[in-house]
Amino acid sequence: MIFYLLICFTLTVGQITRLPRSAVVHLISEEVTGSITFTETEEGIHVKGTISGLDAGNYGFHIHELGDTIDCDAAGSHFNPYDTDHGGRDHTVRHVGDLGNIQFVGTGTGVAEVDFVDKVIALRGRNNILGRALILHGQEDDLGLGGHETSLTTGNAGSRVVCAVIGVGSPVDAWV
Template identity: 40%
Template sequence: VGTITGVKAGDTHAFHVHETGDCSAPDGTSAGPHFNPGDHAHGQPDQGEHHLGDMPNQVADDSGTLKVDVTIAGATLRDGGPNDLIGRAFIVHAQPDDYTSQPSGNAGARIACGVIQ
């Protein structure tokens, strides 16, 4: 569960878990590609195989706040296994994910980055 403020009211944004928990680059590229331990094609999280880091698009409310509450099936926390999300990056993209374009859903620029702890 998380809250992100400062986006345009009503805009839809893609969310992804990325490989590396490094948000040092201003454009978010230091976070690397989508987290994909299963080596699957990018896709919609509730429809067949997809990157483990693929999550549903989120819509900002009237105040420009994104309230995110997602469950990532198959992901783990703090077990040190291949699907562990701890230490990975959480990226907000400028545009919605089309769930089709490879490798990242044509989601646009990375506008926010955080490290999962």
Template identity: 35%
Template structure:
């Protein structure tokens, strides 16, 4: 009988301790599930590229958001054969004849200029796009460290194609020369 009374008292004490623990420190099962990160804003956008004065470069650059990555697909024509610097610039303004109204490279993190694959680079550094012997160029790449919408997103910025290849070293522009095509990144519905 003493063992039964002792077991009952111990059981009551343990249940009381468990109840107290549940009230002050919920178990992981009792905590609400964390919500997945939400992407705000549009999931796709495009830039219609127009040529600078005395240039022929035109085309389309499409952006599609998937998680924390942006797929970039570019199709251009009217380029001189070879590589051309290809960047997102900070202002969505293609009004100046030489497209200087688009400002510098989009760089909200104040990083150094570098190649697209470098761990430390401008968000807008997309490397070079290379035209074939007929002046046509296609490029597919993935951007990280930004989104289409949001405070530091690419929406409303400009895509610029440069006259020369980006050397990935010269600060802050890669010594890519003049701006030969410009397009403002706009949301797709």
């Protein structure tokens, strides 16, 4: 009986430690609200959530290097540990934090449904996004292709509309 219980306990603990890591961010400002989760999968980090509050259109969506959100400017530059040029989410050359654009749809207050897998960001190691800020910008990101003087650094995505720190989601045991 003790042997059977030990096997059951081992299998249960093994299943708990195999749950994927998940991080979460809640974006809240006077005009924008939403939540995004980042979940480890075999294909990469699954980024999923909903944001509302901006007019219909495309807006730059980036992870910045710092988690200081006393104001969004305090979050520093795009997360770029390899010192590369700015690009799109699917470009070979990009900052780790370059997540491209998200599209708000609808009339009046738009809604953006976010749902993609990114193969560069991570929840561990050098490309770890935990504790960094997710920022939604006020303009469309030109993905480094616009020819503007800031295209290769920021995608000419404009001001920072809302920001928040990416934090641990679940499971708690996987982070220790």
